[in-house]
Amino acid sequence: MKIALFITCVNDTLFPATGRAVVSLLERLGHEVVFPEAQTCCGQMHLNTGYPEQALPMVESFTRTFAGYDAVVAPSGSCAAMVRDWHGKLAARHGRPALAREAADLAPRVYELSELLVDVLGVTDVGAVFPHRVTYHPTCHSLRMLKIGDRPLQLLREVRGIDLVDLPDAAECCGFGGTFALKNSDVSAAMCADKVASVKATKAEVLCAADNSCLMHIGGTLSRQRSGVRVMHLAEILASTS
Amino acid sequence: MTMPTYLGMPSFPKAARAAVADTRLRSNLAHATGTIRDRRAKAVDELADWPELRESAKQIKDHALAHLGHYLRQLEEKVTAAGGTVHWARDAAEANALVTRLVRETGEREVVKVKSMATQEIGLNEALEEAGITALETDLAELIVQLGHDRPSHILVPAIHKNRAEIREIFRREMPSAPADLTDDPAALAEAARRHLRAKFLTAKVAVSGANFAVAETGTVLVVESEGNGRMCLTLPETLITVMGIEKLVPTARDLEVFLQVLPRSSTAERMNPYTSAWTGVHAGDGPQNFHLILLDNGRTRVRDDEIGRQALRCIRCSACLNVCPVYARAGGHAYGSPYPGPIGAILSPQLRGIGSEVDASLPFASSLCGACYEVCPVAIDIPEVLVHLRAKAAKKPLERAAMGAAGWTLRSPARLKAAQRAASAGRRFARHVRFPRAWSDTRDLPTPPAQSFRAWWRSTHDDSA
Numbered sequence: 211m212k213i214a215l216f217i218t219c220v221n222d223t224l225f226p227a228t229g230r231a232v233v234s235l236l237e238r239l240g241h242e243v244v245f246p247e248a249q250t251c252c253g254q255m256h257l258n259t260g261y262p263e264q265a266l267p268m269v270e271s272f273t274r275t276f277a278g279y280d281a282v283v284a285p286s287g288s289c290a291a292m293v294r295d296w297h298g299k300l301a302a303r304h305g306r307p308a309l310a311r312e313a314a315d316l317a318p319r320v321y322e323l324s325e326l327l328v329d330v331l332g333v334t335d336v337g338a339v340f341p342h343r344v345t346y347h348p349t350c351h352s353l354r355m356l357k358i359g360d361r362p363l364q365l366l367r368e369v370r371g372i373d374l375v376d377l378p379d380a381a382e383c384c385g386f387g388g389t390f391a392l393k394n395s396d397v398s399a400a401m402c403a404d405k406v407a408s409v410k411a412t413k414a415e416v417l418c419a420a421d422n423s424c425l426m427h428i429g430g431t432l433s434r435q436r437s438g439v440r441v442m443h444l445a446e447i448l449a450s451t452s
Numbered sequence: 453m454t455m456p457t458y459l460g461m462p463s464f465p466k467a468a469r470a471a472v473a474d475t476r477l478r479s480n481l482a483h484a485t486g487t488i489r490d491r492r493a494k495a496v497d498e499l500a501d502w503p504e505l506r507e508s509a510k511q512i513k514d515h516a517l518a519h520l521g522h523y524l525r526q527l528e529e530k531v532t533a534a535g536g537t538v539h540w541a542r543d544a545a546e547a548n549a550l551v552t553r554l555v556r557e558t559g560e561r562e563v564v565k566v567k568s569m570a571t572q573e574i575g576l577n578e579a580l581e582e583a584g585i586t587a588l589e590t591d592l593a594e595l596i597v598q599l600g601h602d603r604p605s606h607i608l609v610p611a612i613h614k615n616r617a618e619i620r621e622i623f624r625r626e627m628p629s630a631p632a633d634l635t636d637d638p639a640a641l642a643e644a645a646r647r648h649l650r651a652k653f654l655t656a657k658v659a660v661s662g663a664n665f666a667v668a669e670t671g672t673v674l675v676v677e678s679e680g681n682g683r684m685c686l687t688l689p690e691t692l693i694t695v696m697g698i699e700k701l702v703p704t705a706r707d708l709e710v711f712l713q714v715l716p717r718s719s720t721a722e723r724m725n726p727y728t729s730a731w732t733g734v735h736a737g738d739g740p741q742n743f744h745l746i747l748l749d750n751g752r753t754r755v756r757d758d759e760i761g762r763q764a765l766r767c768i769r770c771s772a773c774l775n776v777c778p779v780y781a782r783a784g785g786h787a788y789g790s791p792y793p794g795p796i797g798a799i800l801s802p803q804l805r806g807i808g809s810e811v812d813a814s815l816p817f818a819s820s821l822c823g824a825c826y827e828v829c830p831v832a833i834d835i836p837e838v839l840v841h842l843r844a845k846a847a848k849k850p851l852e853r854a855a856m857g858a859a860g861w862t863l864r865s866p867a868r869l870k871a872a873q874r875a876a877s878a879g880r881r882f883a884r885h886v887r888f889p890r891a892w893s894d895t896r897d898l899p900t901p902p903a904q905s906f907r908a909w910w911r912s913t914h915d916d917s918a
Contacts, residue, residue, distance in 0.1 A: 223872075223873050223876065226904060226905055233910075245907070250869050253863075256860055258840055260816075260844045260846055264856060267864050268860075268863060350820070350823055351821075382778055383778045385778065387820025390819065393465060393891075394464070394817065394818060395892070396465065396469045396472045398820070401782060403895075429899075431895055434896055
């Protein structure tokens with residue numbers, strides 16, 4: 211099927227490898243990926259930092275850009291949740307009923323990557339090979355807003371050669387929280403210290419998640435501690451064939 | 453003045469910094485919240501109809517709040533008819549003055565207290581002390597806090613920040629009747645407190661309580677507690693003064709069926725609450741002969757006027773949100789600068805007090821928006837939604853406003869975003885020389901910008917699409 215990729219501004223700018231992995235994975239599975247170049251950002255940072263009026267034009271631009279597609283995939287639980295849970299609500303609350311309707315109409319067609327694969331494309335074995343010890347961190351917004359459950363784990367379990375180990379206290383937040391990481395850096399770092407301790411206890415080589423913002427935070431701490439653990443987006447493991 | 457004893461508190465991040473560095477506090481909190489969190493989950497999982505109970509609890513509260521004036525007048529009528537006296541207090545100062553006057557009229561100089569959030573909120577003990585009246589907390593944890601000249605740090609477990617060794621030291625120092633060889637065995641600590649309190653229960657003539665619920669239809673007021681100390685206060689003295697937030701109302705006695713299931717399971721992880729006291733006015737020869745009910749507003753009608761923020765008034769003070777909150781577990785309760793700590797405090801205090809002070813402006817940001825609080829809330833308060841709503845109302849620093857404005861300008865246009873990405877890629881060799889806020893770089897390495905953004909790669913490989 212034809213799938214529009216919402217890369218997200220963070221992935222576009224800082225983690226293009228994740229986007230390339232999504233494209234290669236979906237094309238390998240026989241689907242057509244399109245990248246509407248008018249896309250920018252979902253507006254989450256502005257909304258969550260207290261600037262909803264700045265987020266509103268991004269809601270409008272997102273809705274306009276993706277309205278014509280049957281399926282939109284975002285390799286970020288957090289950005290997909292922003293679109294699904296907030297776009298319509300935000301427009302309605304700012305006196306934009308027409309935009310609210312359009313956003314609400316589009317929302318159910320916007321999927322996080324594991325939702326698209328498992329629910330829409332009906333696949334859990336994507337033919338990936340990844341002979342490494344991996345642990346998976348379920349990020350908060352994918353878990354509690356999107357409620358994607360164990361879909362990422364269903365996909366990871368089918369990867370050839372993978373040694374998938376449980377992460378202790380997996381559902382606990384890593385402490386990123388967007389600008390929270392800067393505004394409350396002491397608490398954020400304390401939360402991440404505990405998350406990193408859990409990751410290290412698994413003796414995994416790779417920490418996997420479906421959100422690069424959380425991974426930037428946990429990975430930045432793992433790197434500072436010279437832990438020898440890499441972080442990888444789910445898409446990159448699923449795209450891997452050797 | 454809505455919460456007089458908390459004036460001049462520092463912002464949340466400043467207060468949290470010290471707590472994060474306090475390893476004993478971190479360990480006490482992690483242990484206590486971790487234990488109760490797991491027990492709550494088990495207690496809730498036992499009920500197949502939990503989602504329906506939660507939805508009912510939410511709807512009953514929303515209905516009561518929507519018709520608050522009607523039900524309050526009904527409550528006043530029923531309590532008065534049953535021989536009680538109803539008073540209305542606009543704010544903390546009015547409520548404190550009322551309680552002080554009512555105690556003075558009895559001629560007593562000492563009152564026993566049932567654990568109560570509303571009287572913490574108005575700073576009643578301090579107000580009574582100024583009037584020469586001693587208020588004795590009788591809830592075990594509240595007593596520990598009072599004897600330790602401390603502040604509560606948790607709604608249900610006010611002394612959660614203290615371990616038993618610390619409690620033994622407080623008892624030895626402050627409790628004259630404590631045995632010299634007191635150990636830190638929980639049973640021994642409870643026995644010392646029991647002996648200390650029993651003497652007071654038998655002599656006290658006046659009690660002050662809060663209320664968990666009040667039934668408009670019957671005029672019945674309820675206190676829900678675990679120790680029985682509350683019931684001693686509610687039954688033995690001659691005069692009972694109850695201070696109740698106006699949002700504690702439920703329309704009918706039948707509504708209690710829902711709340712007496714969701715509250716104990718959410719707060720103490722019990723199937724049924726141990727001591728549930730309910731009284732309607734006064735009864736000759738049985739219990740207090742004078743009953744005063746003070747209906748406290750203290751900012752609540754203003755909160756009710758806010759369409760999104762008003763859901764905070766559904767709160768039944770169960771503490772489930774505190775026990776699952778990763779921020780609370782690291783920062784502790786005191787950093788929230790109010791008797792209402794944790795996620796619920798972060799949305800309740802700035803609304804009750806207004807977002808004027810340093811601490812109140814910082815509270816809506818004291819969350820990573822992980823959503824664990826909303827998930828466990830038995831009255832379905834969407835705490836992250838209210839936090840985000842309050843963030844928009846909080847004052848911003850000019851530098852932040854400028855930075856967010858610039859980011860917004862860039863992110864609104866694909867052309868400007870592309871230009872910014874080109875600049876980042878071109879400057880990647882210098883990335884390690886760029887000074888990034890220490891708030892990030894003290895503990896985390898930064899990713900190096902890639903040589904090519906995703907959209908640049910796409911253009912070079914898939915140019916014809918979209």
